[in-house]
Amino acid sequence: MLSLIQRVTEASVSVDGEAVGRIGPGLLALVGVEPGDGESQVARMAERLLGYRVFADAQGRMNRSLADTGGGLLLVSQFTLAADTRSGMRPGFSTAAAPDEAERVFARLLAECRSRHPAPVETGRFGAHMVVALVNDGPVTFLLRA
Secondary structure: OEEEEEEEEEEEEEEOOEEEEEEOOEEEEEEEOOOOOOHHHHHHHHHHHHHOOOEEOOOOOEEEOHHHHOOEEEEEEOHHHHOEOOOOOOOEOOOOOOHHHHHHHHHHHHHHHHHHOOOOEEEOOOOOOOEEEEEEEEEEEEEEEO
């Protein structure tokens, strides 16, 4: 499981012109599910998303997590993150989980984050064409693996 996280001042995801998820300050996480991802990856990724220290403390150092700040979390399923890009000029998707498996694992991650984090945890619509808008704060962007 992969997550590309971005610290944001705000972010939203729309489907067919309708906003389906929106947060203020917090994290946008684009999530790619790989074959074989299961409960251990879900638990580890939820722990990392909520606990990864990317927010500034009083001295301006990245020492605070999403759990510390109480910010929002916008999870967006993005199978292209799991693409094989090592060769050629076109991505291969054999390294991404099958849609049914990915949807099940992503739903578990969403439920896990919602159960652990009292602040808003929003999402897009799995398998839909989504328009994601964000204001990256920093910019601060990290690739997490579980």
